[in-house]
Amino acid sequence: MPSFLEAPVAGAYHLLTSLVTAIEPLAGSYAAVIAIVVCTLVVRLCLVPLSVRAHRGLRARAELMPQLKKLSDRHRGDPERLQRELAKLQAESGTSVFAGLLPTLAQFPFFWLMYTLFSRAMVAGESNQLISGSLLGAPLGLHWPVLTGTPAFLVLAVLLGVVAWFSARLQLRQLDETATPLSRRLARILPFGTLLSAAFLPLAAGLYLLTTTAWTVVERTILQR
Template sequence: MPSFLEAPVAGAYHLITSLVTAIEPLTGAYAAVVAIVLCTLAVRLLLLPLSLRAHRGLKAGAELMPQLREITQQHQKDPERVRREVAKLQAESGTTLFAGFLPMLAQLPFFWLMYTLFSRAAVAGESNQLISGSLLGAPLGQHWPVLTGTPAFLALAVLLAVVAWFSARLQVRQLDDTATPLTRGLARILPFGTLATAAFVPLAAGLYLLTTTTWTVVERTILQR
């Protein structure tokens, strides 16, 4: 790993291990699990302003859809003209079609840190204490193929699937009547990508995915109301 990436990894390691030490008298063997959940919630809380901005952007984008369709139909033979007109419309409205991706992109560094911290035997020049943590008897540093059939694997898989189902329902509700069958199909399927992702990362990173996707579903439900 490049040396400039070692600093954030070491910083995150010392932060989480300090948190584990602080809460261990209350949480016992699940101190590392609770620490992951708490750190994930803290990250999502820090990103809340970005999420609110993204929600406003998506709402404004939905209101612009009739005009965007009209521009596309009027200039369908001139893609460059479509691009210019769409850019002009977005500039005038102060929104962007990519607003909804901002919270997800902002989380990638934190997900990478979680993956790295629970994939290495040594961090910051010392033995990695975090990988000794466990969930329902399964080591947090283990990957799913090793854990298949264990209570931790089954519990996390079921919970991820339930959260993905709720997320898919929310996404389908956000679509208007002009949405194509392909768009609706993707809205139903894509949230279950968390299950596929969790299959290739340590159990700790899967726990991060579960916590952050649950936050997203709750957040979207509240904002839509």
């Protein structure tokens, strides 16, 4: 790892271990689990302004769909003109094709830190204390293929599947009548990518995915209302 990345990893490690130490007298071996959930919730709470902005951008873009469709039909044979007209319309309305990606992009650094902290035996020049934490008896540093058949794997897999199902329903609800069959199919399938992703990640990262996707479902439900 490049040396300039070691500083944030070490800082995150000391912050998380301090939180685990504070929680441990009450939570025991589940202190690291609670620390991951708490840190994830704090990060998502800090990203609420971005989520609100992204939701407003998506709503504004949905309102522009009839105009976007007219432009696409009018300039179908001239891709360059179409791109210019689409860019002009988006600039005038203040919308962007990346409107819904801001909260996701902002989470990448935190996700990378979480993966790094639970994938290394040594962090900040000392033995990694975080990987000694466990969930239902399974160490947080283990990857899911090793955990297959354990209660921790089964519980997280079921919960991720339930959250993905609710997420798919929300995404389908957001689509309008102009959505293509492919868009609807992707809206049904893509949320379940968390299950596939978790298969290649440490158990701690799976716990992060569960917490952040559950937050997203609740947040979108509130914003849509």
